Amino acid sequence: MQVTKKDNIFLRFVEKESIFKNKKALTSSFMPSKIPHREEEIKSISNILAPALRGYQPSNLFIYGTVGTGKTISIRYVLSQLEEISKGRGIRTVYINCKMKKVSDTEYRLLAQLLKEIGEFVPETGLPTHLLYRRFFEKIDEKKQTIILVLDEIDSLYKKIGDDFLYNLTRVNGEMKNATITLVGITNDLSFRDNLDARIKSSLSDEEIIFKPYDALQLKDILAQRVSEGVIEDTISEEIISMCAAMAAQEHGDARRAIDLLRVAGEVAERLGDSQITYKHVELAEEKIDMDRVTETIKLQPKQSQAVMYSIIKLQEKYGSQKKWADTRMLTGDIYEMYKEVCARNNLKTLTQRRVSDLIGELDMLGVITAKVISKGRYGRTREVVLAINDTILQRVNSMLVERLGN
DNA sequence: AGTCCACAGGAAGGGCAGGCGA
């Protein structure tokens, strides 16, 4: 087949001018030259960490704030500034996100990741944990230095492995001859500190900083800055920026969401061949973000978890056909019965109710269902489950699960 | 006031795969 240049299927992407001049500026991992509305917090963090420059150990620090309030970007900004000025002064910064699955979600993996960060490679499994601790401490104690260890989403680590890890880290400073470790914990769980063991609490949370959610006006500033760096001029109006800011402000002042919304709206506009980002694109973007988030999360779950999700969807359909649509609250027992049927139909090993109960809990954590423990008095105590996704997304998830499981 | 349901959820441990060091 002879394809002339004029018929090339990619031609329209080349000919059409892009809406973006630097798409990276519209991602949450992008580090802008300035971080609007976080000047105070950044100043506080730098005041706390500054003693490291004079060779003293800074206090441990805890940073609280909900999703998308600029905690991570602020600390990364401070770290980059600190690294820049501290060359040769024996300061080393290590940043680890504790929620990274298969990377730092267990004590062993976290230690392995820490060792990797300081240039020591260990196998993914196989060594006793205490050996990893020893290697880590020996390695950093080789020279006089201050380690600033940032543990982002530290609450999820604590939920998984408890507080032994934190205890070991805080305790070790007295045992090392040369190096010291300063811990910076970042969490969006405001009650995190209360759950900690008293012995850790006293040594860990020397300093605390709270990041408040952004309001719509602040979000607008943030977006405007990103737009000026990332989007070609005149492709987006101020009203659209305000709209994205307002939508994200409703979602607890989440800047990450606002930025994603803007980027995806731009992508949608490009795909539709439009040269301006409009209201319609933002609406489509919002739906696409939700859809992608949900389908991706479920797609990444193990087969058993998908079977449980599928059982919940099937049960909702069943209730729907019985004209109970208005009240589709499903109970653990009903879900388990449906799950057994689903397993039988698909030649899947049936797990115990205890395990399925945990899987339901995990789906709740992922935000695709809402599970609430209720008591029905004489009729027992159980969990009441409601699907937390809208009909359009539900259909997509359903067909994805049918494809994966069978029926 | 006591009973009793249908689970929730904690604890302990089995079995597996993968890796290390002797």
Added chain:
DNA sequence: TCGCCTGCCCTTCCTGTGGACT
């Protein structure tokens, strides 16, 4: 090769519990 270590998924056994019913 063997003993020992890890994480992970799962089962078994168990105690706890809110509130409708008696």
